[in-house]
Amino acid sequence: MHALGPVCGAxxxxxxxxxxxxxxxxxxxxxxxxLLHGAAAADDVRRMIAGLRRLGVSVxxxxxxxxxxxxxxxxxxxxxxxxxxxxxxxxxxxxxTALCSLGHGAYRxxxxxxxxxxxxxxxxxxxRTLGAVIGYExxxxxxxxxxxxxxxxxxxxxxxxxxxxxxxxxLLMAAPYAAGDVLIEIRGRVSSAPYLAMTLDVMRxxxxxxxxxxxxxxxxTGADAxxxxxxxxxxxxxxxxxEPDASGASYFWAAAAVSGGRVLVHGLHDTSVQGDVRFxxxxxxxxxxxxxxxxxxxxxxxxxxxxxxxxxxxxxxxxVVQTLAVVALFARGPTTIRNVANLRVKETDRLxxxxxxxxxLGAEITLGPDGLSIRPPATPRAATLDTHDDHRMAMSLAVxxxxxxxxxxxxxxxxSKSLPEFFSLLNGLGR
Numbered sequence: 001m002h003a004l005g006p007v008c009g010a011x012x013x014x015x016x017x018x019x020x021x022x023x024x025x026x027x028x029x030x031x032x033x034x035l036l037h038g039a040a041a042a043d044d045v046r047r048m049i050a051g052l053r054r055l056g057v058s059v060x061x062x063x064x065x066x067x068x069x070x071x072x073x074x075x076x077x078x079x080x081x082x083x084x085x086x087x088x089x090x091x092x093x094x095x096x097t098a099l100c101s102l103g104h105g106a107y108r109x110x111x112x113x114x115x116x117x118x119x120x121x122x123x124x125x126x127x128r129t130l131g132a133v134i135g136y137e138x139x140x141x142x143x144x145x146x147x148x149x150x151x152x153x154x155x156x157x158x159x160x161x162x163x164x165x166x167x168x169x170x171l172l173m174a175a176p177y178a179a180g181d182v183l184i185e186i187r188g189r190v191s192s193a194p195y196l197a198m199t200l201d202v203m204r205x206x207x208x209x210x211x212x213x214x215x216x217x218x219x220x221t222g223a224d225a226x227x228x229x230x231x232x233x234x235x236x237x238x239x240x241x242x243e244p245d246a247s248g249a250s251y252f253w254a255a256a257a258v259s260g261g262r263v264l265v266h267g268l269h270d271t272s273v274q275g276d277v278r279f280x281x282x283x284x285x286x287x288x289x290x291x292x293x294x295x296x297x298x299x300x301x302x303x304x305x306x307x308x309x310x311x312x313x314x315x316x317x318x319x320v321v322q323t324l325a326v327v328a329l330f331a332r333g334p335t336t337i338r339n340v341a342n343l344r345v346k347e348t349d350r351l352x353x354x355x356x357x358x359x360x361l362g363a364e365i366t367l368g369p370d371g372l373s374i375r376p377p378a379t380p381r382a383a384t385l386d387t388h389d390d391h392r393m394a395m396s397l398a399v400x401x402x403x404x405x406x407x408x409x410x411x412x413x414x415x416s417k418s419l420p421e422f423f424s425l426l427n428g429l430g431r
Contacts, residue, residue, distance in 0.1 A: 006261030015242030030072035032237030041065035080105030098170035103149030154180030175229035194275025207236035246274035341370035382406020
């Protein structure tokens with residue numbers, strides 16, 4: 001990462017952690033043994049697996065964790081009590097909360113100090129409406145949680161302006177094991193809505209059908225949507241190959257963009273169920289050339305000075321906000337990112353973290369309640385940067401170091417949360 005110049009090459013990324021954790025939850029409930037190929041060996045996935053094991057579900061790993069075998073519990077959690085620690089893993093916190101609601105026993109779910117600051121009240125209220133008995137050990141609306149499992153009776157639940165699509169995904173994946181049908185109504189917008197399409201696809205691939213509709217003929221994963229999960233249904237064991245991680249791919253495509261190089265990411269295509277694959281279209285608006293090939297998607301960055309700023313709503317792709325913000329440092333003209341207020345309740349307040357670190361690189365930042373504007377410097381300057389204990393800050397800021405000498409990143413090992421191989425893959429690209 002020290003010599004400047006175009007970054008060129010191809011990368012093969014591990015599987016999506018978002019897909020892996022969804023498949024793990026459905027496989028844990030399923031009838032029979034499921035096999036997952038290409039699973040993410042990330043901290044978030046390890047936390048999910050550890051939680052399932054504490055609940056009595058057998059999960060075995062081979063090939064460095066990329067091949068998983070899960071013996072489903074047929075909808076009956078073996079453990080009648082468990083103490084679960086999810087660390088920083090937001091998906092594990094949300095999914096295991098819904099899973100424990102199906103159990104018959106007492107379960108405690110806790111996490112890191114930051115996790116205790118991340119709201120979960122919307123999910124808890126919805127599960128309570130469906131019959132779950134859940135209490136707060138500390139502050140109302142925040143972990144740790146005490147779940148008195150007794151199953152879900154089913155019924156109707158309404159959520160408004162959902163701060164995290166993971167709340168809805170957790171409800172959807174647990175719903176087939178309720179005593180009666182579950183109706184989930186979404187009023188207003190759902191942050192990260194494409195992740196709901198991912199959840200529905202995983203459920204379908206494992207044998208569960210969901211009825212969905214949206215107002216005004218829009219996509220059922222957007223605003224004012226309704227989901228009906230007929231119950232009872234059962235997940236069926238499956239053998240599934242997991243797509244490479246599209247959020248992780250964004251950093252390598254961004255490396256091509258800022259350096260004027262070309263990077264191909266194997267195994268991803270425009271038809272991917274992962275919404276973040278659409279990040280390449282944002283880079284295209286900024287002046288990059290996109291190549292859709294049988295083996296994957298390649299991004300060719302423009303000549304120096306060829307990137308241009310954009311004004312864009314990234315509510316559907318909040319995990320690439322930090323990537324885009326770093327690319328914006330090397331563009332002509334300002335970039336404005338809108339409608340991403342949910343970034344304030346991630347591993348850190350990502351908007352504030354971006355404001356601080358991009359300013360150190362010389363950018364002028366205007367921070368709003370739900371986004372930010374970036375006015376790039378004439379030349380980004382050397383700086384020592386903090387990750388704020390956030391894996392996506394570390395990987396995004398590393399991209400800046402490809403086109404700006406003297407960038408030092410503290411606590412870069414935090415990338416293990418989602419992509420432990422990140423730096424070896426980045427350093428493997430040619431100059």
